[in-house]
Amino acid sequence: MEIRAAEISDIIRKQIENYDKKVSVTETGTVLTAGDGIARVYGLSGAMAGELLEFEGAGGETVSGMVLNLEEDNVGVALLGKFESVREGDIVRRTQKIVEVPVGEELLGRVVNAMGIPIDGGKAIVGS
Numbered sequence: 001m002e003i004r005a006a007e008i009s010d011i012i013r014k015q016i017e018n019y020d021k022k023v024s025v026t027e028t029g030t031v032l033t034a035g036d037g038i039a040r041v042y043g044l045s046g047a048m049a050g051e052l053l054e055f056e057g058a059g060g061e062t063v064s065g066m067v068l069n070l071e072e073d074n075v076g077v078a079l080l081g082k083f084e085s086v087r088e089g090d091i092v093r094r095t096q097k098i099v100e101v102p103v104g105e106e107l108l109g110r111v112v113n114a115m116g117i118p119i120d121g122g123k124a125i126v127g128s
Contacts, residue, residue, distance in 0.1 A: 102116045
């Protein structure tokens with residue numbers, strides 16, 4: 001069985017045309033210190049005040065945090081959630097989103113966490 005150069009070329013072209021690799025670029029940082037719900041993060045020079053960050057905590061658990069303090073070489077972050085799992089050296093990713101909390105009539109009488117997510121066992125809140 002012979003394969004011609006033209007056939008090989010066609011096969012390669014088809015594979016290149018069908019190649020669909022998604023690439024995403026995110027700014028990441030490293031936790032310098034963490035304790036009592038506060039973390040210092042190095043490497044997020046583009047972070048905005050009030051920006052939501054995602055921490056890769058112990059065991060792969062994701063913990064959210066909000067940028068509160070911008071300094072030259074690090075940012076101060078208030079951890080929202082199970083902050084005990086965030087350790088020195090953990091990876092932190094920018095979301096490029098300012099923290100938002102849903103509001104509306106559905107929020108009345110509900111128990112929510114700092115992100116506005118219900119913790120009372122009720123249905124999700126859709127803000128207006």
